Amino acid sequence: MVRASHEPNVFDDRCASQEVLDLIANKWAVLIMHRLGRETKRYRDLTREIRGVSQKMLTQTLRGLEHNGLVARTVYPVVPPHTEYALTPLGRTLLGPLKALCEWAERHMDDVHAARAGGRAKRAASARG
Numbered sequence: 001m002v003r004a005s006h007e008p009n010v011f012d013d014r015c016a017s018q019e020v021l022d023l024i025a026n027k028w029a030v031l032i033m034h035r036l037g038r039e040t041k042r043y044r045d046l047t048r049e050i051r052g053v054s055q056k057m058l059t060q061t062l063r064g065l066e067h068n069g070l071v072a073r074t075v076y077p078v079v080p081p082h083t084e085y086a087l088t089p090l091g092r093t094l095l096g097p098l099k100a101l102c103e104w105a106e107r108h109m110d111d112v113h114a115a116r117a118g119g120r121a122k123r124a125a126s127a128r129g
Helices: 017-024 027-036 043-049 055-067 095-128
Strands: 071-076 082-087
Touching (some): 017 027, 027 082, 027 095
16 A cells, blocks of 8 residues: 655645545445445446435446445346446445544534525525615
8 A cells, every 4th residue: 555755634735635535435436335335236226325426426336435445336247238346445445534524414414404594584585685
């Protein structure tokens, strides 16, 4: 494993940690990894369980996660082809933070919606006034 010669700093645009953050700071990556944290899944299971993701986006995200060592893809030589996806040990290290992020989103979605509505009302009032 190659290590940077300087201390990692996610706020430094020259630091590779920003690339890693880009990889996982994506709605679809979070949802896919969170879902794979429960068990190994087939592609069609992921499309069924993660509503709203297009086939193109699911495929791109899975490829990126696999390329970066977070997801393992296993293809079974049968007809029709059978492919499964699972988190790697590295991918499993993200389960805690991803679970917390998903739980936060569910717990605070009403607060965020209320803040948006309040902001729209303030902008409308200032435009009139």
